[in-house]
Amino acid sequence: MKRILHISDLHLPARREGQVAALADAVARLRADLLVVSGDLTRRGSRKEFAAAAEFLSALPKPQLVIPGNHDVPLFPLTRMTRPFRRYRKALTEDLAPLHVDDEIAVAGLNTSRGVQARLDWSLGRISGRAVRRATERLSAVPTDRTRIAVTHHPLAPDIADLRRSQVRGAASAVTSLALAGVGIMLHGHLHRPRVDVVDVASRKVVMVGATTALSDRERGGGSGFNVLDIVDGVLTVAESRWNGTSYELEPPRPVPVGASPVVAQPV
Ligand SMILES: [Fe+2]
Numbered sequence: 409m410k411r412i413l414h415i416s417d418l419h420l421p422a423r424r425e426g427q428v429a430a431l432a433d434a435v436a437r438l439r440a441d442l443l444v445v446s447g448d449l450t451r452r453g454s455r456k457e458f459a460a461a462a463e464f465l466s467a468l469p470k471p472q473l474v475i476p477g478n479h480d481v482p483l484f485p486l487t488r489m490t491r492p493f494r495r496y497r498k499a500l501t502e503d504l505a506p507l508h509v510d511d512e513i514a515v516a517g518l519n520t521s522r523g524v525q526a527r528l529d530w531s532l533g534r535i536s537g538r539a540v541r542r543a544t545e546r547l548s549a550v551p552t553d554r555t556r557i558a559v560t561h562h563p564l565a566p567d568i569a570d571l572r573r574s575q576v577r578g579a580a581s582a583v584t585s586l587a588l589a590g591v592g593i594m595l596h597g598h599l600h601r602p603r604v605d606v607v608d609v610a611s612r613k614v615v616m617v618g619a620t621t622a623l624s625d626r627e628r629g630g631g632s633g634f635n636v637l638d639i640v641d642g643v644l645t646v647a648e649s650r651w652n653g654t655s656y657e658l659e660p661p662r663p664v665p666v667g668a669s670p671v672v673a674q675p676v
């Protein structure tokens with residue numbers, strides 16, 4: 409069995425008193441094999457906010473797999489366009505495409521955030537063919553019995569509840585390539601709402617798991633919280649730990665709606 413805690417969209421600093429400490433406490437108590445943070449650690453990509461993010465992550469259990477979100481590039485246009493991830497790299501990690509492999513799971517992070525792109529709304533996601541090739545090559549080198557998981561900030565398959573903010577350039581071919589490389593679970597943030605649904609990709613079932621914002625008060629109907637993923641013999645359950653105003657409370661697992669079976673792990 410492996411337990412992954414999936415937190416996202418922290419948007420530090422938090423506005424609600426006590427919520428950061430409560431989140432750290434909930435994460436520590438749930439004893440995960442891996443902590444995934446799927447981007448938007450800051451609000452405006454400032455040095456002060458990154459310092460708060462680094463301090464927060466340093467107090468949480470390891471191992472951690474962290475990727476940037478669109479809020480983690482500086483708001484100031486010149487810095488954003490020329491050196492979008494310099495502050496992120498300096499404060500948190502040099503690696504924008506981390507890989508975690510253990511005896512049961514292989515988890516690849518891919519960067520979908522940009523400081524600038526050929527459309528007005530640079531906060532929307534984009535994924536490059538090169539990043540996808542690198543991830544699939546690395547995942548292909550992992551023993552076939554590992555459950556393969558991809559992590560992005562933006563959703564690689566649209567969430568019907570928020571189609572506008574689900575637009576990710578390159579997502580259709582990325583999701584196909586990753587599915588063909590055996591990825592059966594894709595984690596994302598950005599939409600600030602929880603999500604568990606299944607998409608059919610290249611004759612395979614892929615479970616899309618979105619985490620709502622862990623701390624922010626900019627929720628879009630989902631409250632704040634984070635996801636607890638348990639994988640037992642290739643079968644996934646997803647539960648949400650929700651902020652109730654004073655602490656994070658674990659909800660009953662949400663069903664994975666794929667026929668009668670919640671099986672997720674895909675044979676390669
Ligand atoms: Fe966000």
Ligand SMILES: [Fe+2]
Pocket residue numbers: 448477478479561597598599
């Ligand atoms: Fe975002």
